[in-house]
Amino acid sequence: MSEKTFKRYTITSALPYANGPLHIGHLAGCYVPADTYARYLRLRGRDVAFVCGSDEHGVAITIKARKEGISPQEVVDRYHALMQESFRDxxxxxxxYSRTSAAIHHETASDFFRDLYEKDAFIERSTEQYFDPEVGQFLADRYIEGTCPKCGYAHAYGDQCEKCGSSLSPEELIEPKSKLSGSTPVLKETKHWFLDLANYTEFLKDYILGSHAHDWKNNVLGQCRSWLEAGDGLQARSMTRDMDWGIPVPVPGGEGKVLYVWFDAPIGYISATKEWAALSGKDWEPYWKEEDTKLVHFIGKDNIVFHCIIFPAILKTHGAYILPDNVPANEFLNLEGEKISTSRNWAVWLHEYLADFPGKQDVLRYVLTANAPETKDNDFTWKDFQTRNNAELVAIFGNFVNRALVLTDKYFEGRVPEAGTFGPMEEELLAQMAAFPEKIAASIERYRFREALSYVMDFARMGNKYLAETEPWKTIKTDQERTATILHVALQVVAGLSVLAKPFLPFTAARSRKRSG
Amino acid sequence: MAAGSPVQQPGLLFEKIEDKVVEAQVQRLLDAKKANALQEQPAAPMKEITSFEAFSQMDLRVVTVLRAEKMLKSKKLLKLQVDTGLGDRTVLSGVAEHFSAEELVGRQVVMLLNLAPRKMMGIDSEGMILMAEDKDGTLRLLQPHEAVAPGAVIS
Incomplete structure (x- = not known):
């Protein structure tokens, strides 16, 4: 862990792409862990800006709009509203929670591009790209379909084959076809602005493999290492696209071109912070420019290269910004043994979950944390969901809290009884309890949320065990004072548990508060 | 928690989740998988090339269903009375699992008129009603998009 002390925290979750509803894989990947982290920090009185927003640019949105016969704006409006509602729910x-179609974001991203352009960070390069002669348009990645040269799948995209997972470039496809018209595309020259990542190799090696070798997660370091130490090194990446949906390229010769979605999306965190600061009367700049700010990006593993390689290169070039202190990326959550897939409807959709399990948000949050894909891909199964609910939340957590409250209600008119003399059992329990907050905090600060939650449950188990061993329902018949002591201590455990569980189970905490009114 | 302060009202924080609830969720996923499999299944391959002469020998007509009744001893067969424009005919059709007798009465359907009669369950079936079979095996009627005189030739 770093020795540094931080004055404020800027926490981001990956911008969800506005072309479909959210499912449990999204929640487990970067929204529940980030939220747990933010709630924990606020509970400790830290200064937190937790921001996110809908990612509304990119090719997939225009393809969806074309398929449904509506405008791209209509597509993003629909899913922005739906996603925002799911997050709130x-x-x-x-x-x-902002969106990348907001004016403030267009302005922020354009300024960034212009700044880098003026610093000569881009290489202007003309390349040949596929062009649909019938429609008169260049075909970005996913607008081209053809046979995969690796596995022979007939519907591989210009950037990737979904069958075998190979990443491709459009020229590799056999018999390429335009998805716009079905015609055979032709190669045509076009100019783009490339960020030459090779120039950043030493900086990135120093920043990641040097400074963060011990506080970043192994899965993240492993992926970065494979990029940084690859035989042919980092490649120049085009930061612009031939499209009309997105943020116009703000430099001479940029007509008809937009910023690459992965150039503008991470800048969306900055735009969202600006918008938040304007609405709440704060200054956004310290959250992005002061060295005593801790910047943490929560993402899924498919976004590691953009957050650990490309975004830091952009921030570094700009010069006025701090770099991410950590990027605790999660691996993938599978569903019943198979990869979650939006197009194949192999998913648990959040809005459907809530319709089927009203009021049970915390159960899902609990299961997704207890089974989080923190170090490797994990599997969500409904059987495991049921078991964790019944055997852990109901039988341990709920049972303990309820027993302590019911007995207090019955024997002491619902008021915390005065404690008598503590025996060895009480001394031991209270001593153990005292160690938990720090233990849980240390796990959370190292982004080990599964571990932290398992300690919370250990705490509840201790309370359960204490009641089972002291049996206040028996002592009440012979020893009122002893019973008072037991319930006094049990209620201290309940109080401690409700604080420790708060970042993980916010709805349960809120319900308890309401009841105690 | 200080002695003497009131505690919250007891109440269940979490409820047990029953088997049938999670089984329904698993079933939803299995249904999605089935729908995907059907979606991906290619259409039946093309039959061998035929000649125009062979096709011309098929006498395809639009006919109107006058009456329909379920065959007592059969799960699959409906007995239809149809107006062929050349007189009424009796046709046995294996569609009872897809349509009720009432659903068919009054409808115009496609029929192969000159198929050799065949005896089924003691009744002569004089022709065959044509239907489209979907990927999941359900049958759909073929109807002219507007009514035509019974016996209209299909070519």
């Missing part, structure tokens, strides 16, 4: 406590 599941208690993801963003300080601000």
């Amino acid at each position: 599941f208690g993801i406590s963003f300080d601000h």
